[in-house]
Amino acid sequence: MAATHVNPTRMELTRLKKKLITATRGHKLLKDKRDELMRQFLDLVRENKALRERVEQGIASANKNFVLARAGMSNEVLNVALMAPKQEVYLETEARNVMSVEIPVFEYKTRTSDANDIYSYGFAFTSSDLDGAVKSLADILPDMLRLAECEKSCQLMAAEIEKTRRRVNALEHVMIPEMQENIKYITMKLDENERSTQIRLMKVKDMMLEQAHHYSQRNS
Template sequence: MASSQIIPTRMELAKTKKKLTMALRGHKLLKDKRDELMRQFFDLVRENMELRLKVEEGIRDANRNFVVAKAGMDQQTLSTALMTPKQAVDLDIGYKNVMSVNIPVYTTKTKTADANDIYSYGFAFTSGDLDGAVKSLADILPDMLRLAEIEKSCQLMASEIEKTRRRVNALEHVTIPECQRIIKYITMKLDENERSTQIRLMKVKAMMLEDAHHYKEKNEAKFAEMAQEG
């Protein structure tokens, strides 16, 4: 805001001081929010790295078992064994608020409670390697869902951290310095006006005293003249 557009009045000064107070308070709250978001973000990043390694290792194990199973079984038998899944998983997506960020929470529920329902085939014509591959995928599924949940949470939190960082910088480098500059300018102008008013009052007082002194001298001279004539 240019200084020529600022009206240097006490009302404007009070309004700007109120704006500065709110900006300082908002700056502190946003900084605290940014710091807490970053702390939780880094916690999720560490968990994400650990889970990713675990999931990748589980997928490698499952792939190895599938390759071995495929080598020991003909393609038609393998396709028939996996054609009709016996178990199903329902995924429910909820949300929880973390520092004004709605991050996803995944909840799963299997169609049946029997752990053996992950096998959609009989064991007579299939190899144990296929069982191991299916078991590996079933075991790694919760970690895969948790990994997806964490990665989405990291994306949302990173976006919120960036927005909060921009707001903090705007307050710190634009709004607060601008308010401080306006307060300084208005205070300086008000002080100048007050000094000018005091100087004018002093001059008026001096003129009034001078006029009173001349008036007294005139009266004294007049009385003296009247006394001489009497």
């Protein structure tokens, strides 16, 4: 048992009591952090699910329109139409601290503000299905970026939750019980030593009284 390796002194007892107070406070803070991380993690998971459904629906719609456009246009016309895009997208990444977890934040901006610049071709020789496919992809771009944020944030939060959970369990099931056991052991040892000291003092007192009594009898 760990208590047998502890030096049973009052200084060690005071140190362990202070350490126990700190560990108890740390345990509470870590539990609060874990609970808050779990709450935000579940919110992100729900948002992630809704975003994924919208993104998959948008991609499916875009693919359907591309298939229809390919069926109504030759490969050469389709390739020329998409060869030189007019619009450009610039992606900026930042980080936001959430409960000591650095989660990514994506922001994007386009080269021009004209919504029609997503079409890099004229409308005379192209199919309207191609317009629908390009529009579908442009519309789901914000959701795709937010989905990437959510999925990465979920991964990072899950790792932090697991790490925090292990720390909470280590404090709750190992460190705090061990310190409590050591404090109990030292307290028992100190009480035992104090009782032994009192017994010795009482014996010394009795011996001194007995010697004084014999001395007084010899002098009388």
